[in-house]
Amino acid sequence: MIAAGIDIGNSTTEVMIAKQENGKTSFLGYASAPTTGLxxxxxxxxxxxxxxxxxxxxxxxxxxxxIFINETAPVxxxxxxxxxxxxxxxxxxxxxxxxxxxxxxGIGTGRTVRLGDPYPSKExxxxxxxxxxxxxxxxxxxxxxxxxxxxxxxxxxxxRDDGVLIANxxxxxxxxxxxxxxxxKVPIGELAAVEVAGxxxxxxxxxxxxGIAGIFGLTPExxxxxxxxxxxxxxxxxGVVIYSSxxxxxxxxxxxxxxxxxxxxxxISVPVADGxxxxxxxxxxxxxxxxxxxxxxxxxxxxxxxxxxxxAQRTGQETEAVKISDIAAVDTFAPIKITGGIAGxxxxxxxxxxxxxxxxxxxxxxxxxxxxxxxxxxxVQIAGKEASSALLGALTTPGVSVPVAILDLGGGSTDAACxxxxxxxxVHTAGxxxxxxxxxxxxxxxxxxDLAELIKRYPxxxxxxxxxxxxxDQTVKFLEQPMPPEFFARTLIVTEEKLxxxxxxxxxxxxxxxxxxEAKRKVFAANALRALQKVAPEGNxxxxxxxxxxxxxxxxxxxxxxxxxxxxxxxxxxxxxNILGKYAAxxxxxxxxxxxxxxxxx
Amino acid sequence: MDRxxxxxxxxxxxxxxxxxxxxxxxxxxxxxxxxxLFQEGGSAAKGxxxxxxxxxxxxxFGLDKQQTICGLSHRDVMKEMMAGVEEEGMKCRxxxxxxxxxxxxxxxxxxxxxxxxxxxxIQSKGTVVIHQKDLYPLTNLELFPQAxxxxxxxxxxxxxxxxxxxxGQSPEPIAVMNDCMVRPKFQAKAAVMHIRETERVRQDVxxxxxxxx
Numbered sequence: 001m002i003a004a005g006i007d008i009g010n011s012t013t014e015v016m017i018a019k020q021e022n023g024k025t026s027f028l029g030y031a032s033a034p035t036t037g038l039x040x041x042x043x044x045x046x047x048x049x050x051x052x053x054x055x056x057x058x059x060x061x062x063x064x065x066x067i068f069i070n071e072t073a074p075v076x077x078x079x080x081x082x083x084x085x086x087x088x089x090x091x092x093x094x095x096x097x098x099x100x101x102x103x104x105x106g107i108g109t110g111r112t113v114r115l116g117d118p119y120p121s122k123e124x125x126x127x128x129x130x131x132x133x134x135x136x137x138x139x140x141x142x143x144x145x146x147x148x149x150x151x152x153x154x155x156x157x158x159x160r161d162d163g164v165l166i167a168n169x170x171x172x173x174x175x176x177x178x179x180x181x182x183x184x185k186v187p188i189g190e191l192a193a194v195e196v197a198g199x200x201x202x203x204x205x206x207x208x209x210x211g212i213a214g215i216f217g218l219t220p221e222x223x224x225x226x227x228x229x230x231x232x233x234x235x236x237x238x239g240v241v242i243y244s245s246x247x248x249x250x251x252x253x254x255x256x257x258x259x260x261x262x263x264x265x266x267x268i269s270v271p272v273a274d275g276x277x278x279x280x281x282x283x284x285x286x287x288x289x290x291x292x293x294x295x296x297x298x299x300x301x302x303x304x305x306x307x308x309x310x311x312a313q314r315t316g317q318e319t320e321a322v323k324i325s326d327i328a329a330v331d332t333f334a335p336i337k338i339t340g341g342i343a344g345x346x347x348x349x350x351x352x353x354x355x356x357x358x359x360x361x362x363x364x365x366x367x368x369x370x371x372x373x374x375x376x377x378x379x380v381q382i383a384g385k386e387a388s389s390a391l392l393g394a395l396t397t398p399g400v401s402v403p404v405a406i407l408d409l410g411g412g413s414t415d416a417a418c419x420x421x422x423x424x425x426x427v428h429t430a431g432x433x434x435x436x437x438x439x440x441x442x443x444x445x446x447x448x449x450d451l452a453e454l455i456k457r458y459p460x461x462x463x464x465x466x467x468x469x470x471x472x473d474q475t476v477k478f479l480e481q482p483m484p485p486e487f488f489a490r491t492l493i494v495t496e497e498k499l500x501x502x503x504x505x506x507x508x509x510x511x512x513x514x515x516x517x518e519a520k521r522k523v524f525a526a527n528a529l530r531a532l533q534k535v536a537p538e539g540n541x542x543x544x545x546x547x548x549x550x551x552x553x554x555x556x557x558x559x560x561x562x563x564x565x566x567x568x569x570x571x572x573x574x575x576x577x578n579i580l581g582k583y584a585a586x587x588x589x590x591x592x593x594x595x596x597x598x599x600x601x602x
Numbered sequence: 603m604d605r606x607x608x609x610x611x612x613x614x615x616x617x618x619x620x621x622x623x624x625x626x627x628x629x630x631x632x633x634x635x636x637x638x639l640f641q642e643g644g645s646a647a648k649g650x651x652x653x654x655x656x657x658x659x660x661x662x663f664g665l666d667k668q669q670t671i672c673g674l675s676h677r678d679v680m681k682e683m684m685a686g687v688e689e690e691g692m693k694c695r696x697x698x699x700x701x702x703x704x705x706x707x708x709x710x711x712x713x714x715x716x717x718x719x720x721x722x723x724i725q726s727k728g729t730v731v732i733h734q735k736d737l738y739p740l741t742n743l744e745l746f747p748q749a750x751x752x753x754x755x756x757x758x759x760x761x762x763x764x765x766x767x768x769x770g771q772s773p774e775p776i777a778v779m780n781d782c783m784v785r786p787k788f789q790a791k792a793a794v795m796h797i798r799e800t801e802r803v804r805q806d807v808x809x810x811x812x813x814x815x
Contacts, residue, residue: 101689136685161762164689464770465719466736485741488734490772505774 002028003066004055004378005593006048007389008368009586010039010411011552013047015055016590017064025594029059030583040314042371049375067372068383068593071365076311077357077412077430079438080303081332082256084273087232087347088339097343100506102238103167103176107195107205108155109215112188112242115142125154127192131183136162140169147172155194157240159183177238185342191216192242206241207233216243232338232347256352257298259327263289272300276329276352283327292324292356304356311358325359328431328530330522334442351442357413357430384596386589387417387426393592394548394585395419397578404546405535406577406588407528407563409433409553414524416531418544427534431527433553439519444507454493454500455516459557460509461494463487469494472513517558524559525566532567541567547574550585613797616790639664639677643812646697649717654693655764657683658712659813660703660725661802670728671788671795672750674757679728680815682754686761692718692768694761699723701809703799706740709733711810718768722760727795728752732764743767744776750788751779 001021007014013036017029031054037043056062110125115134119126128146130139139162147153147170156176158166163178175196180186193215195203205211209230213223226241233239256272259279263286270282283289294300304324312319330353335346365382373380383389387408394406403420411433417426433456441452461471466482471494486501491509493500502512529541537543547567553559554576567574577585640659649656657680668676687694697715699708709723709731719735720743728749731742744763746752756778763773 101691161689161758162685164691165685168688466734482736485734485737485743488743489767489770502772503775505772507772 001065002062003068003594003597004052004064005389005590005597006052006067006069007386007586007589007593008035008039008044008048008069009552009589011035012586013044013051014587014590015048015051016587016594017055017059017062018591018594019062020594020598023598027580027591027594028062029055029057030587030590031055031058032586038314040365040368042368044368045371045375048372052376064376064378066597067376067378067380068597069365069369069372069380070384070386070389070589070593071382076307076314077355077432077434078303078307078310079353079355079434080299081334081351081353081438081442082254082272082299083334083336083349083351084254084256084275085350086254086336086339087228087349097177097180097239097345098236099161099163099177099179099238099343101161101164102178102196103156103158103163103165104170104173105196105198106173106175107193108175109191109193110152110154112157112186112190112192114188115139117188119146119151122150122152125152127154127194128156129183129186129188130156130158130160130162130166132159136160136165137169140166143174144170155192157183157186157192157194175238177240180240180343182342187242187244190242190244192240194238194240196238202235202237203233203239206230206239207236212241215241232345255298257295257300259295259300259354260293261286261289261327262291262293263287272298272352272354275350276331279327279329279352279354289325290323292327300354303354307356307358322358324356326428326430327354327356328429328435328523328527329354330431330435330439330526332439332442332519332522335445353435353438353442355412355431355435357428359428383593385426387415388424389589389592389596390550391417391419391424391592392595393579393588393590394550394577396580396591396595397548398581400546400548403537403544404548405532405544406548406550407531407554407574408551409524409528409549409556409559409563410551411553414527414531415551416528416535418532418535418537420537420543422537425535427531429527429531429534431523433556435523436519439523440516443515443519444504444512446504451502454495455502455512456519457556458493458495460513461492461499462509463490463492463499469499472509517562520556520559521562524553525562528563529566541570541572544570544572547572548577548585548588549574550577550588552586554585609793612790613793616794639668639680640696640698640813640815642698643814645808646715646810646812648715649695651693651717652768653691654695654717655687655761655768656695656697656712656716656721658708658715658721658723658810659696659698660705660708660723660799661698661700661804662703662726662799663698663724664726665802666798667726667795670726670749670752671791672728672752674728674752674754676726678754679724679757682757683722683724683730683761684815686758686763687765688761689758690762690765690769692765696813696815698811698813699809700802700804700807700811703796703803705729705731706733706742709742710735710737710739713737715810716768720764720768722764725749725796726799727792730757730760732760732767734767744773746776746778748778748780748784749792750784751781 005016018027033051036047110127113126158178163176175194195206209227258271260269261282268282294304308322311322333348336349338345369380405418408415414432461469469477490501579587664676684694705723710733712721713733713735723731730746732744759776766773
């Protein structure tokens with residue numbers, strides 16, 4: 001009998017063709033094509049036919065007698081992000097601001113005075129405030145005149161992007177912070193401190209609460225109150241703190257609602273604002289999770305409702321009958337504009353990202369099977385759970401034996417299955433590739449999911465000249481043909497076919513690759529371990545000898561290495577699946593389907 | 603009447619309207635006025651310092667009518683562009699290109715004379731191109747073709763961007779206005795200004811000369 005195993009995944013459809021005779025199986029051909037439509041629906045047939053035709057071409061002159069398709073993992077997943085901190089400036093106490101090109105360097109303190117107004121006293125130092133309409137030459141001239149007249153000018157706050165221009169025209173160095181959009185909001189006659197750090201440095205004094213306390217002579221009570229100001233200035237290249245009695249910076253927690261985990265240990269509620277660890281802890285304390293609910297009227301509540309509605313739609317169940325089986329939370333941050341800021345300042349606010357997952361009883365696979373049978377004229381049989389097929393397929397990887405576990409690293413869920421003497425255990429856990437994409441999108445403030453997806457998948461390079469590409473690992477490639485001019489001096493995403501320039505300002509290659517790696521580490525390293533713990537013999541990961549990584553994210557250029565690093569501590573051999581010794585990890589299920597139908601490998 | 607004749611006729615009428623129908627021969631012999639923006643020097647040397655951006659001036663820039671097509675003074679335009687380069691911590695050097703009035707070639711020449719390999723070309727009417735020394739003449743890093751829509755703020759940003767290219771930092775895309783009526787509205791004036799520029803082209807002197815502000 002000639003059989004075809006077909007695995008319909010979220011992004012690709014895999015087909016494996018094999019001949020089964022006298023209990024022996026020999027594999028003839030394999031192909032893969034993009035999945036058409038939503039996984040598990042009759043729209044998939046087009047993709048199946050394409051992959052089938054390709055595999056048949058490889059297999060040669062054959063007639064397929066039987067098709068096996070898998071019972072797809074009945075998982076629906078959804079992401080939500082909740083901002084849980086918020087910086088609010090009341091009055092105008094602070095400009096923690098990162099203009100590209102501030103002028104001068106060092107720190108200066110004095111009383112704010114508008115340029116052009118008289119300086120009240122020669123005894124005091126002044127911080128000059130330069131309005132939008134003053135040209136840089138005029139500003140520099142007036143400041144120089146005041147300096148020459150013996151007035152102590154300690155620094156300047158400038159509206160336009162003129163910091164370097166003014167600094168270059170003065171006889172003495174003073175720190176100048178520029179690009180302060182709403183300069184009219186800067187209070188006049190108040191004590192202020194301006195700090196500009198050198199290249200590759202961050203402000204040192206204004207980001208230190210005791211530094212600010214020293215400058216303004218604050219009491220311990222007042223020092224406590226200005227701590228949020230210092231915190232928002234950490235990492236900034238320049239900053240201004242104005243000590244006005246009415247001004248205040250509040251660093252508040254946002255009420256993001258709570259999550260209630262219902263399980264064998266009863267109901268455990270935890271506020272989302274307590275962070276990802278608290279949320280994950282609530283899930284882990286339950287031996288078995290029955291359902292998870294979010295507080296109504298909050299982001300969390302809306303997300304859980306949405307995922308239940310999606311699952312209900314796809315299975316034809318009642319929404320009330322759908323239960324959430326797992327969630328995974330990760331702490332991240334996003335640059336958010338500070339409310340009440342005067343230079344368009346940003347603060348890195350804390351964000352909790354939650355991935356939730358619904359296990360439904362089944363997908364309407366029967367309809368899909370019937371449609372396939374009608375189109376191909378070949379009998380179609382739904383065979384086996386995805387987890388067991390994947391395991392059977394993965395076991396064809398040379399150098400593997402029982403006890404073995406597979407890690408299926410997907411887009412929406414991280415699945416694990418383990419086979420040992422006592423049998424097969426498997427689990428679907430929330431949190432995978434899509435979560436990484438969202439983290440990249442948030443942390444780099446891209447607001448472009450497609451770009452975030454590309455950044456996740458591919459390494460970076462920079463066009464140092466039109467003929468020189470420097471990659472993120474510092475290797476260099478010289479090109480024979482010059483690159484298009486629009487790539488010049490830009491960070492590029494290096495895909496198999498082409499280079500894609502990243503146009504957003506301020507995103508250096510180093511910053512992007514750091515964020516990308518950290519996102520993968522936070523999501524996959526933690527989740528892989530969690531999933532393995534659930535299926536390991538007696539819950540002990542050390543009892544597993546071999547871990548085989550399959551699924552789309554196992555093809556990632558750095559995720560397997562990150563997971564390997566984590567698992568090395570537990571003395572586990574981990575690696576990408578090498579199906580039948582020659583196919584990529586994603587062929588595992590298709591091969592497993594045929595093996596499950598009968599017959600050892602030839 | 604064929605097209606060429608029509609263009610000639612219109613050009614003539616526009617010239618008359620401008621009240622400035624002097625014979626062309628005279629323009630060529632006009633010496634820089636005493637209030638010239640720049641001091642013209644001898645032939646220019648290629649730069650060796652990587653912290654410079656070279657601005658290449660078209661043959662007539664700052665000489666006859668010291669205004670761009672939309673009436674910005676050449677002095678202000680240069681001041682803003684140079685300020686943009688300076689604000690980014692780079693230096694600016696000026697040269698005049700004598701052998702062409704094509705802004706792409708002027709910019710490329712400036713780039714080839716620039717120690718950083720980045721040059722800016724500017725025509726009297728205000729059209730600007732940022733160029734890099736390894737590019738083909740008809741390509742460019744950035745082109746600002748609709749001179750009537752370029753404001754002083756944009757000239758500042760052009761200077762900043764050129765400096766950022768020279769430093770190897772990714773520049774910020776510059777938002778420019780787009781107006782489909784600009785072409786018909788300014789076509790004749792642009793043609794006249796370009797003709798004047800072209801009439802100043804000289805092949806009998808060294809192609810690139812030093813200019814000081």
